[in-house]
Amino acid sequence: MISLAVASQKGGVGKTTVAVNLAYAFAKRGWSTVLVDTDPQGSVGLSLSERARRSRGFFDCMEEGISVDECVLATRLPELQILVAGRSADPFVRKASELQGTVPDVVASLGQRGHDLAIIDTAAGLTGYTADVLRASDFVLVPQQAEPLGLRSVPQMLKAVQAIRNEGHHLEMAGILLTMVQSDVEDSANVVRELRQIVPPQLMLHAAIPRDSIFLRASAVGVPLGLLFQNPPAPAIIFDQVAAELESRIELHSESPLPAQDDHTRLMD
Numbered sequence: 001m002i003s004l005a006v007a008s009q010k011g012g013v014g015k016t017t018v019a020v021n022l023a024y025a026f027a028k029r030g031w032s033t034v035l036v037d038t039d040p041q042g043s044v045g046l047s048l049s050e051r052a053r054r055s056r057g058f059f060d061c062m063e064e065g066i067s068v069d070e071c072v073l074a075t076r077l078p079e080l081q082i083l084v085a086g087r088s089a090d091p092f093v094r095k096a097s098e099l100q101g102t103v104p105d106v107v108a109s110l111g112q113r114g115h116d117l118a119i120i121d122t123a124a125g126l127t128g129y130t131a132d133v134l135r136a137s138d139f140v141l142v143p144q145q146a147e148p149l150g151l152r153s154v155p156q157m158l159k160a161v162q163a164i165r166n167e168g169h170h171l172e173m174a175g176i177l178l179t180m181v182q183s184d185v186e187d188s189a190n191v192v193r194e195l196r197q198i199v200p201p202q203l204m205l206h207a208a209i210p211r212d213s214i215f216l217r218a219s220a221v222g223v224p225l226g227l228l229f230q231n232p233p234a235p236a237i238i239f240d241q242v243a244a245e246l247e248s249r250i251e252l253h254s255e256s257p258l259p260a261q262d263d264h265t266r267l268m269d
């Protein structure tokens, strides 16, 4: 299993939105995906359903030592399962000595369930549980809001990832994903241009998430954009592009052999 944390120093940049929609996109592409909420705010479960709101989750595994198998919830998509934040979610991080579980234990237990991918939503900031999640993850995806103040946070994030690697952890950058881009607003377009100039191209995803009121509507009813209407709106399709880009970046390869060069599936026989 590959673990991909979605993290940023700043709050409100679209981490949860990206985590939910990306997990849905990966699942639709056939990967067995588990979406994990490690934010004590519990945003993933809050909007999903009454059952998700009441369910036990990540913090119950950490604090009470409950097994992840008892907590992981099925969804309408067989390839997508969810570990919500849970009932023990508490904004005050307890001392490690008071906990029954550790983040690496929870991630390892998810790996034993045979998922291809864990997408882990985190609380804003790079301390506490979020730092532990980053230490236990293979990759981190950094949503970056397209606003002038956002420019400063990129070097800080890269430094934080390097500091975790210096501790001997495996964490790699999956990439920086621009969010809330308003291409018709000059300030937003300037930030996108500047970021693409200062960030090494291998770190920046080509796909970018536009600012669109459809996201508010989807989060109000608690669904990924792809489930909002029978014909998903344009921003929903972008997460498919993000998933496709990430597949090669995080080396998520299918076990089944690729067809030979001239052996494409034919549209008609």
Ligand SMILES: Nc1ncnc2c1ncn2[C@@H]1O[C@H](COP(=O)(O)OP(=O)(O)OP(=O)(O)O)[C@@H](O)[C@H]1O
Pocket: 010, 011, 012, 013, 014, 015, 016, 017, 018, 039, 043, 122, 123, 124, 179, 180, 181, 209, 210, 211, 212, 213, 215, 216, 219
């Ligand atoms: N591309 C977008 N266009 C418009 N609104 C968006 C977009 N992405 C997210 N939002 C909205 O912005 C708000 C913050 O998004 P979200 O909760 O995903 O951010 P977050 O980084 O997870 O926040 P936190 O740091 O509090 O966990 C939400 O109301 C969400 O619906």
Ligand SMILES: [Mg+2]
Pocket: 015, 016, 017, 039, 043, 121, 122
């Ligand atoms: Mg969030």
